Amino acid sequence: MFFELKDFCIDLAESKDSDEIAEVYNSNKQFLKSHMNRERVTNEWILQELESMKEAGFYPCKIVETMSGKIIGIIDFKAGEEAYLSLLMIKDDLKGKGIGKLIFQSFEKYARSQKSKCIRIDVVTDYDNSVLDFWINNGFVKIEDIKLNWTEKTLPAVIMRKYL
Template sequence: MMLKSDNLLITEISEEDSSEILEIYNSNKRFLVTHLDKSKLDQDWLIEELEKMRKMNYKTFKIIELSSNRVIGFIDLKLHEESYLSLLMIHNSYKSKGYGKEAYALLEEHFRNEKVRNVRIDVVYDYDNSVMQFWVDRGFNKVKNIQLQWDDQYLGAAMMKKAL
């Protein structure tokens, strides 16, 4: 998959992208503490996480800002008739500039072209209210409350879906 807009390029990551993906994770300190109970991640954690995701048929894509040719975010997803968007993360320095909205718009266009019928996301409670609002603004609706497990953490979350 390769998606492009005037500002962004979304394409599958390669091994050479791991340091940039790690930097994006580590730029989001509040996310790390809330979701993983860690203040910083290392390369070993990232390699293990990416391998776990691959084994579960997830793909990871980098988000490149075209004007700087810099990786500013990444996406983890599983593409099916009901696709699961596990994570869309933007580097903290690039937040609130519309990149998340633009990246999701590109993804949704791709989903529609691939005949995806529904998109599911899980939004962790007690993290950041603006994240929930971001997804509501994209047309997602809460389906139910769930317990989400990531590493050793169990997190209360809202399962949200959007019909396409």
């Protein structure tokens, strides 16, 4: 386990988690359409994504609600002097309840414990303004406009950093 909160724990995702992780992705229909030109992802896609994240040095993790044991989100990150938060996604029906903020705050504590000096995120800018606002409200500043290539699609994005 990487870190835990009162009601959630964050642990490395395994192949046996692919069904529940696909549910998290597939509940976020606007994300899938905007980022991937898809309606759904398959278990096979999830398994490939977990493997490619590991190969790139990331920790693909599941966010588990401790009471139910259900996966309610995912978080992919790299530790290091600059921690790199690649993805934080919560099931769509749980958004707006403060869970994402709690998970991020716990991730920030984890990054500090790993002696990270800052956290980097890349935020797609033509997707949902509330996402950019979320990161700004959590102390991130815009560093640079970039083009992000993911799943054979080029997306306008911004590199953001929060210094710890």
